[in-house]
Amino acid sequence: MDPRLYDFSPDELVSNPSADCTRPFTASLPDPDVHVLTSGGLRIPAYSSVLASASPVLENAIDRPRKLRRRSERVVPILGVPCGAVSAFIGFIYSSRCHEEQLEKYSIHLLALSHVYLVPQLKHRCTKSLGRRLTEENVVDVLQLARLCDAPDLYLTCMKLVYANFNSVEKTEAWKFLQDHDPWLELQILQFIDEAEMRKKNIKRHKEELSLYQQLSEAMDCLQHVFSEGCTIVGPLDMNPPRREACSNFVTCQGVQLLIKHFTKCDKRANNDNGGCPRCKRMWQLLRLHSLICDQADCCRVPLCRQFKLKSHQEKRKKDETRWKLLVKKVRSAQVMSSLSHPKRKRADRSIATD
Ligand SMILES: [Zn+2]
Ligand SMILES: [Zn+2]
Ligand SMILES: [Zn+2]
Numbered sequence: 001m002d003p004r005l006y007d008f009s010p011d012e013l014v015s016n017p018s019a020d021c022t023r024p025f026t027a028s029l030p031d032p033d034v035h036v037l038t039s040g041g042l043r044i045p046a047y048s049s050v051l052a053s054a055s056p057v058l059e060n061a062i063d064r065p066r067k068l069r070r071r072s073e074r075v076v077p078i079l080g081v082p083c084g085a086v087s088a089f090i091g092f093i094y095s096s097r098c099h100e101e102q103l104e105k106y107s108i109h110l111l112a113l114s115h116v117y118l119v120p121q122l123k124h125r126c127t128k129s130l131g132r133r134l135t136e137e138n139v140v141d142v143l144q145l146a147r148l149c150d151a152p153d154l155y156l157t158c159m160k161l162v163y164a165n166f167n168s169v170e171k172t173e174a175w176k177f178l179q180d181h182d183p184w185l186e187l188q189i190l191q192f193i194d195e196a197e198m199r200k201k202n203i204k205r206h207k208e209e210l211s212l213y214q215q216l217s218e219a220m221d222c223l224q225h226v227f228s229e230g231c232t233i234v235g236p237l238d239m240n241p242p243r244r245e246a247c248s249n250f251v252t253c254q255g256v257q258l259l260i261k262h263f264t265k266c267d268k269r270a271n272n273d274n275g276g277c278p279r280c281k282r283m284w285q286l287l288r289l290h291s292l293i294c295d296q297a298d299c300c301r302v303p304l305c306r307q308f309k310l311k312s313h314q315e316k317r318k319k320d321e322t323r324w325k326l327l328v329k330k331v332r333s334a335q336v337m338s339s340l341s342h343p344k345r346k347r348a349d350r351s352i353a354t355d
Helices: 001-009 010-015 046-054 055-069 081-096 102-114 120-132 137-146 152-164 174-179 183-230 251-267 278-293 304-314 316-342 343-354
Strands: 034-038 043-046 076-078
Touching: 034 046, 034 081, 043 046, 043 081, 043 120, 046 055, 046 081, 046 137, 055 076, 081 102, 081 120, 102 120, 102 137, 120 137, 120 152, 137 174, 137 183, 152 183, 152 304, 174 183, 183 316, 251 278, 278 304, 278 316
Parallel strands: 034 076
Antiparallel strands: 034 043
């Protein structure tokens, strides 16, 4: 195509219809062979070959009247949208460009035109532009348009905005109109909000679970450390007095030590294993978890480790065992994650151990 064609500006023709339509073209080019007719009665001159190469729908529209009419009368009507939008549309077909002001003013119409006439590049630009200009006031209208024009990215952007600002959106006129005239879309929106809430809850629960396994994994490390090296208030049975320095993971370690202290002195614990006291029950569970994770069969210094191992071999409480196995698996993976993300802390612990 002659590069001079890119200078063609149908906008100029629309704003000044009396202008010489052929002015941008040199004498070497043939006259435009088709007119695009707008709702306002404007006739925008154009080349059928350019329109046809940009849009298969326009190609059909141009071919159709050729059978019925003489060549000089070829007219392609693009009706139902403002003249300026048609002008910007034809301008894009010629130049592959669209001014920001045109997008700001006509992006809704241009999206519809680009969808109907199958001009994907323009459709892409319009969806981006509309996505940037979404407000609580216009989002419902744009959402409906996105659905009609099969623009899934824009549809999703609208849905997310409705979800994030539903209290404001449901007060708009557009929402009230939608409720009266498009209950299916209203249902889809409410369903999206429900699913988004569900996703949010699942993510929150998943994070909480991860944090719990992380805490258990740290507690396991602390148990090993307290009963093999000793820390501030609790140490191995044969080490007296315990070490006085705070270790690198002291927040968790102190909690574990206080729990151990309590466990050794609690009266309720003696009543029936762990039933009477929630803190003792927690300690009991930590010790059991340790025994399931521990792979130091004979040399482990954590109390009750061997007893628990023997007990779990003897007992065949399948259901209970499966639950503990799952817990062990999750705590182990938290330990791996932790050792990957805190290699320095591991080294620091080791250096304390060898002091
Ligand atoms: Zn410690
Ligand atoms: Zn207790
Ligand atoms: Zn052990």
